[in-house]
Each structure stands twice: as structure tokens, then as C-alpha cells.
Amino acid sequence: MGLSVKTSVKIVYFFILFTLKSMTCTKWDDGEIVNISLNNSIPTLYNSEVFSLTTTLSALSTVTVSIADISLLLGFLIVQVHSFKKDFILSFSRNLSIANYVNGTNLGLMLEATNPKALYIINNSPNETLDLYFSIHAYYKNAPVPGGCNMEFNVVDAPFMRIEQNNFFITVDIGPARIFVDGDCDASSMNVTHNFYKMYLNEWDHSVDGYFEGLKKMITVESILEHGTHVPHISTYSPMRRLFSLYPGIGSFYAVIAKNNKMSSAYVPIHTYSYENNYVTWTDISVMIAATIIGLIMNFIGYKLFSFQFATVGLLFAIMLIYTLINFITESLISIAIFYITGFILLYACLKFSTCIYSPLPAMFALGFQLACIIYYSIPDGVLQHSEMFWTVFTGIILITTLLPFFHHGYNIAYPIIGSFCLSIMLDSIIGSYLRYIIINTLRRISVDDFNVAIIDPPYQWRDLTITIFWLLMTLVGIFLHVKNSSKRYVYSDSLQTPLLVTTRNSPPVVYGAIHD
Incomplete structure (x- = not known):
């Protein structure tokens, strides 16, 4: 009994499929x-x-x-x-x-x-x-x-x-x-x-x-x-x-x-794959710890600890500086020790002398630095290859942001943005996205020879989108908390809230009027 046409076609089909495979x-x-x-x-x-x-x-x-x-x-x-x-x-x-x-x-x-x-x-x-x-x-x-x-x-x-x-x-x-x-x-x-x-x-x-x-x-x-x-x-x-x-x-x-x-x-x-080793270094751990502490303070309770929040800006810049040295020079416990010592020295100095500094200014300066990093991270390659153009744009963004007309209340926006980004760096390191290169690429541009001709073009996939959404949500929460509680602050630094005239229990009463014998 002969094969039907349909059966013959199936046999030929599977034969061709097997041959191709x-x-x-x-x-x-x-x-x-x-x-x-x-x-x-x-x-x-x-x-x-x-x-x-x-x-x-x-x-x-x-x-x-x-x-x-x-x-x-x-x-x-x-x-x-x-x-x-x-x-x-x-x-x-x-x-x-x-x-x-x-x-x-x-x-x-x-x-x-x-x-x-x-x-x-x-x-x-x-x-x-x-x-x-x-x-x-x-x-x-x-x-x-x-x-x-x-x-x-x-x-x-x-x-x-x-x-x-x-x-x-x-x-x-x-x-x-x-x-x-x-x-x-x-x-x-x-x-x-x-x-x-x-x-x-x-x-x-x-x-x-x-x-x-x-x-x-x-x-x-x-x-x-x-x-x-x-x-x-x-x-x-x-x-x-x-x-x-x-x-x-x-x-x-x-x-x-x-x-x-x-x-x-x-x-x-x-x-x-570049360096595909997915291990955590001492540098990563140190940055994650510091970023988490700063992010939590600045984003959620900074309005209660205003001088401390202001002081963390100094610590943040210390992290940028020392992290650059660690990342570009060596990877050792000595460098980690220098990282923490320098950071806490600056933290103490900011706390000690915060009453002498107009506090919104460094906050807006830090925000300007971060905005400049974001623009460099996002701008088409080749636009800022010349150092004159790069520094003009970079410093211009920082100065304009620092001197904005509404900077008197700018800390209500600046601190939550900076704090939420620090929290994002922590999550970024955990899930393996690349949003932290907003800062790292700028540090490379400033300190690495020939990086001005490098193609930046960072990857942006679902992990990076997740971090961006997290950053936005944390920023909105932080701004809400700061604005809600800003009316409770009478001045920019809580160390200045002490009354100029202090009456103690043992002080004689103050009498106004003429002096009689």
C-alpha cells in the first residue's frame, strides 16, 4: 500500500529539517x-x-x-x-x-x-x-x-x-x-x-x-x-x-x-565582557555603606538634623575625592582607612563651623555638580571633547544652579535629590546597573588622560530604568518631608535656633524702668 501525498510531504519536511539541523x-x-x-x-x-x-x-x-x-x-x-x-x-x-x-x-x-x-x-x-x-x-x-x-x-x-x-x-x-x-x-x-x-x-x-x-x-x-x-x-x-x-x-x-x-x-x-568578575571589593562595600548612611539621613530625617544634613555635603565630596583615588590608584585597606578618616574629619569640621556658613549655598553647589554630571552622562559623544568647552559648560551649570534666585529654599530640593541618588547608588551596586557612572564618568573625564575622546554612550536597560524610577520616587518622598517640615525651622541652621537672651533659674529678674536709690 503506497504512501499518501500528505505523508510523503511530512517525510520530506522532517528530512530537510534534520539535514539543516x-x-x-x-x-x-x-x-x-x-x-x-x-x-x-x-x-x-x-x-x-x-x-x-x-x-x-x-x-x-x-x-x-x-x-x-x-x-x-x-x-x-x-x-x-x-x-x-x-x-x-x-x-x-x-x-x-x-x-x-x-x-x-x-x-x-x-x-x-x-x-x-x-x-x-x-x-x-x-x-x-x-x-x-x-x-x-x-x-x-x-x-x-x-x-x-x-x-x-x-x-x-x-x-x-x-x-x-x-x-x-x-x-x-x-x-x-x-x-x-x-x-x-x-x-x-x-x-x-x-x-x-x-x-x-x-x-x-x-x-x-x-x-x-x-x-x-x-x-x-x-x-x-x-x-x-x-x-x-x-x-x-x-x-x-x-x-x-x-x-x-x-x-x-x-x-x-x-x-x-x-x-x-x-x-x-x-x-x-570587559571585567566580568562579579565580586564585591572593599571599595564597593565602603561606598555602599557611606552612600546608604548619607542617603537615609539627607532624604528622610535631614529636616530634624539640619546641621548634620548640611555637614554630610562635606562628607559627600570627601567620598568623591577619596573614591577617585582608591579607584584609580590602589585597592587596599590603607586606602579604605584614609577614606573614612578624611571623610569624618570633614564631617567634624562642617559640624563645628556650620554656624559660620550660609547653609543653602553648599547644598545648591552639590546639586549643580550632580546636574553637570547628568548632562555630561547624557550629552551626545564628541560635543564636550575639548577641555575648554567641557570646563565652560561644567562650571557654568554649577554656578547657575548655585546662584538661582530661589536658592533660599533650594535645600528643600537639593538635599532630597542628592540623598536619593546616594540611596540609588546602594541599590545600583546590588542589582548591577550602571547609573552610578553618572558620577564615575565625570571623575574619569576630569582625571584620566584621553578620556575626552572616549565614547560614553552608557547602557540603559531594565535595571537602569528600575534605578531611575527608584531615584525619582525617593526624591519625591524626600522633597515632601522637607517641605512639610520646613515651616518648623526659623533659620537655615538649627544651631542658630537658641534664643539670644537666655534666662536661667538662678538669674535675678529683669526689671525695666527707672533706677531708684
Whole structure:
């Protein structure tokens, strides 16, 4: 009895599904030769990917990849191989030399379509099996070759990117592109533009699935334009380099599109988690404790302890100063001790001499500093790259806020905003958002060389939105409490509420009138 048409269609469907799945999820072992046929596939204008494969590579293994059936219309191929976190080697030969291989996690090499060489993927790790994404990108002859005018990297054509980082920056470098049919780097430098793009992964998502999903969104010109955020060129810096402010723990992909007047091509995207260690340091603990104490006092009971609330502004500035030194110089218990000693010395000084200072002034000054930090955090990159412009805007915001006409009652607004932000820093450190970089980025801009050309563009996802809502609610509660109780204060400092004439129990009565014998 023959099969029905419906049953036959189901069998064919499941066969095709099984075949496609086996092509996209395989395992490579040592000594394996992988033959790939492109079946004369050609790319579209913005989608150059003609073959892709998700696979694993066993420990201490070398795999040979051979590519065939390449269309005669093509000029060159970019073979990309991406590993999840672990380094590997991509080479033109089994015998490694300085000019025939690259190593890292996001690699690629250029092959001429008319003479495709075999490639070797090498995993030298004795224990680690690599999760890999293998991808082939095809380009026509008039397309720019990413990294074709490379003068920095070992291989002649370097379509990959280099990434470096320290405590403050992520630095991304590329080699200039050239037109494939031309080959003249001088002419190409005039006709090819390079546009950088960036994309954040979900905050604190370090999963292999999240990594490869993000990779696929930044691997072709089409997907880069759809998902990436364009990174402007800072005019005073090399067009082949971008500096990014570092945000620890969040994954980010960086991509570059080389474009002439006819075609576009994509560099091999590169990725970093920055410093993904999610441990709490002594600095973090100290800042959280101090911020929590200051936030609770200034936001909820400051109207009862007005001199103490005023004094906490001095402690707050001490925290900014000492935290900067701790963060930029060392991480030790001695620095933590200096942090607390300095802070409480300033706290005592403010309490001791608060009656001599007009109290709304420092409160509004602190608010102005915070507003200036928020504006620098939010303003488009490149606007304040010149120090003259930065300091003019920064100090101008502080002075205008400090000297506002209504500053006589400004402490009812200033103290709750500052106090609620301190509480937000505490919660920010707990849930792992990045709103604290409102202050940190400003401190970096002031004290770190070359940070003026760094791209700020902070991540803003659900955790950051949660902290923003919390900050707003705490601010409203604090303003309500301060305004409600402000009528009970006769002067700006509670230390001045003592009557000028004090009558004690043993003092003689005061008699007004003529003096008689």
C-alpha cells in the first residue's frame, strides 16, 4: 500500500529539517578535513553571508577547512570563526609563522575567490572544548577589502579588529580597507569610509546562547545597520581607532563597515565582557555603606538634623575625592582607612563651623555638580571633547544652579535629590546597573588622560530604568518631608535656633524702668 501525498510531504519536511539541523550543529575532532561547497552562491547588496555553521572543536585539535564551488563573479571571501570566551588559532598553514596566523576569539582571514587556500583552525587548550560559529562572507570585485591596507597586524590582509582595555577604556583598532580590484592604498584612503558601530548584550548575560545571538546581529552589513549604534569619529583622534568608556560585566560587540561609492563590506566583529568578575571589593562595600548612611539621613530625617544634613555635603565630596583615588590608584585597606578618616574629619569640621556658613549655598553647589554630571552622562559623544568647552559648560551649570534666585529654599530640593541618588547608588551596586557612572564618568573625564575622546554612550536597560524610577520616587518622598517640615525651622541652621537672651533659674529678674536709690 503506497504512501499518501500528505505523508510523503511530512517525510520530506522532517528530512530537510534534520539535514539543516545537522549542518548547523556539528562537532569537529582532531585531524578532520571539512569540505565546504558554496554552490556558486552570491551575496546580496547588504547580506554577504553565504555559509554559516555552529560547531564545537575538541581539545588539542586541528581542523582543515577547504572551500570549493565559488562563483566567478566574486572577488574575495572573508572566513570568520568566533569562539565563546576561549582563544584559538586561525592559520593559512599547519606550520605557524609570524605572518600566516592570528589568534584570539573573533578571527577572520581573507581568501581570493580564484585561489582559495585551505585554512586551519587550531585549539591548543588541553582541556577546553570550543563553542564555535563558522561563517563565510562573499564580496564582489569592486568591494573594499576590510583591513586590506593593514600596517599594524601580522598578516597582510587583516579583516579582523583588535581590542584592548584597562580600568577606564576599551580601545578598538582596525587596519584601513582597500578596493579589491584597485589594490592602491593611497587611492583607497580617499574613496573608502570606515563607520564604527556598537551593540550591548543584555546586562550580566554571559551565556553562550546570548553571545551567539548577539554575534549574528553584528556580522553582516545589513544586521549591523539594523542592530548597531553608530559611533562618531572624534576629530582629534585616529579614524581607525575608537575609545569607549568601560562598563564592567556587560557584553558588547563592535563592528566596522567599510564603504566606497559602490559597495560595502563588514569587518569581523569583536566582543568583550570587559571585567566580568562579579565580586564585591572593599571599595564597593565602603561606598555602599557611606552612600546608604548619607542617603537615609539627607532624604528622610535631614529636616530634624539640619546641621548634620548640611555637614554630610562635606562628607559627600570627601567620598568623591577619596573614591577617585582608591579607584584609580590602589585597592587596599590603607586606602579604605584614609577614606573614612578624611571623610569624618570633614564631617567634624562642617559640624563645628556650620554656624559660620550660609547653609543653602553648599547644598545648591552639590546639586549643580550632580546636574553637570547628568548632562555630561547624557550629552551626545564628541560635543564636550575639548577641555575648554567641557570646563565652560561644567562650571557654568554649577554656578547657575548655585546662584538661582530661589536658592533660599533650594535645600528643600537639593538635599532630597542628592540623598536619593546616594540611596540609588546602594541599590545600583546590588542589582548591577550602571547609573552610578553618572558620577564615575565625570571623575574619569576630569582625571584620566584621553578620556575626552572616549565614547560614553552608557547602557540603559531594565535595571537602569528600575534605578531611575527608584531615584525619582525617593526624591519625591524626600522633597515632601522637607517641605512639610520646613515651616518648623526659623533659620537655615538649627544651631542658630537658641534664643539670644537666655534666662536661667538662678538669674535675678529683669526689671525695666527707672533706677531708684
